[in-house]
Amino acid sequence: MSECLFCKIAAGQIPAKLVHEDEHTLAFRDINPQAPQHILLIPKKHLENMLGLDDATAAHMLAAMRKIAEAENFGRGFRVVANTGELGGQTVYHLHWHLLSGRHLGWPPG
DSSP states (O other): OTTOHHHHHHTTSSOOOEEEEOSSEEEEEOSSOSSSEEEEEEESSOOOSGGGOOHHHHHHHHHHHHHHHHHTTOTTOEEEEOOOSTTTTOOSSSOOEEEEESSOOSSSOO
């Protein structure tokens, strides 16, 4: 996907503050963080959204998520969000999970 922002980040064409990289995934700090710790986790191969996610990639991404949470000291809690499709609020059409931590994320907001 030559025009995909996250494919360009995965290919090293656009710089990002990396926190994790392995053969299948890449994680980097969000440039517009919604929490003190806001990391985006993507598969290196282009998948448009959750509807294209296969079991092997899902398992690998969950394992990477656990490693990131441990390395970033998310022990007090964190939230995982995957926006899917227009009505789901997706704005970048490359599967990505937001990992948010560092403040109270429950209800009511605070």
